[in-house]
């Protein structure tokens with residue numbers, strides 16, 4: 001809940017603080033641009049102000065919650081607080097705390113968490129905490145029996161005093177953390193539209209890599225809503241990145257998928273993954289992407305045993321990033337729900353089964369190469385060359 005009158009969002013970042021001054025300055029610039037794009041895309045009125053260590057969004061009280069949502073969707077943001085801004089004077093700060101306390105305090109323990117960014121101010125953060133605590137106490141004691149708990153309070157009144165302004169807040173909303181989008185090189189994301197691959201793509205975005213989504217059309221094995229699932233999940237990912245183009249590369253793979261199904265029994269699923277990776281590699285070469293991201297998790301499927309990942313990975317020299325490798329399915333599902341891709345991922349796609357009756361769990365490269373179509377990679381290159389772009393803009 002925001003304090004009455006809050007019209008500014010204070011934005012905190014985390015991993016940027018481990019960087020050198022020049023890198024941090026560059027990344028803060030990216031973060032501010034990204035915040036500006038999110039705020040504009042969601043028609044939140046206001047201005048993003050670039051301040052060393054603490055960017056902020058100045059908006060209105062009516063739109064403060066939407067501004068907090070935008071800030072906490074930005075990659076690199078650890079948390080954001082809707083704030084009141086006042087003069088950095090002790091009496092003004094304590095009066096403000098006394099004014100907002102009755103609206104946000106409804107019993108239980110409280111604490112004042114005071115910080116001072118400017119060491120030249122004529123009062124300490126301890127003085128703010130003590131005077132602020134007294135002011136809050138006196139404002140609510142006629143209606144409640146307040147207690148102070150500095151370790152685990154029910155209510156925290158935050159005060160951050162900087163040389164020009166003091167920020168007063170009662171809530172901190174968690175952001176995704178990570179690094180600003182665009183601070184790392186782009187990656188090709190193989191997106192099937194299932195539950196896992198959109199989460200994997202999101203994780204790379206969270207660490208700063210824009211993704212180039214690639215969906216391989218499986219032809220008669222895909223089912224009527226297979227492509228829709230992929231495109232809709234990417235649309236959700238794109239809502240976190242309005243300043244990046246997430247048009248989907250739709251690659252016609254149906255003919256090769258049918259060929260694999262007709263000509264291979266053992267190893268078919270491994271060759272299919274090798275076909276995907278090779279397509280991704282080709283598109284990466286065209287787009288400057290520096291790696292491939294997939295939704296694979298160790299042992300989740302027969303094609304994802306340690307042996308099979310070793311065999312399939314040999315199809316490309318590019319690094320294959322598997323951010324979900326060690327995650328359990330339930331964790332991935334929870335993540336998909338948080339991000340908002342879960343619903344579209346569970347649209348029944350009506351896929352036909354490609355997997356053979358007896359699945360391979362212990363693949364080895366030489367036996368596989370003996371049965372795999374010799375032109376598999378030429379097929380992948382040709383399919384990638386025939387890709388069409390699905391724009392997400394209506």
Ligand SMILES: Nc1ncnc2c1ncn2[C@@H]1O[C@H](COP(=O)(O)OP(=O)(O)OP(=O)(O)O)[C@@H](O)[C@H]1O
Pocket residue numbers: 189190191192193194195196197198214215216217218276293294295296301
């Ligand atoms: N049709 C496809 N187009 C693009 N990439 C795909 C496709 N099918 C699978 N992949 C990639 O290969 C990975 C492993 O394939 P798998 O068969 O496990 O996918 P899935 O279960 O259909 O979907 P997901 O892994 O997204 O839940 C996926 O996470 C995804 O990165």
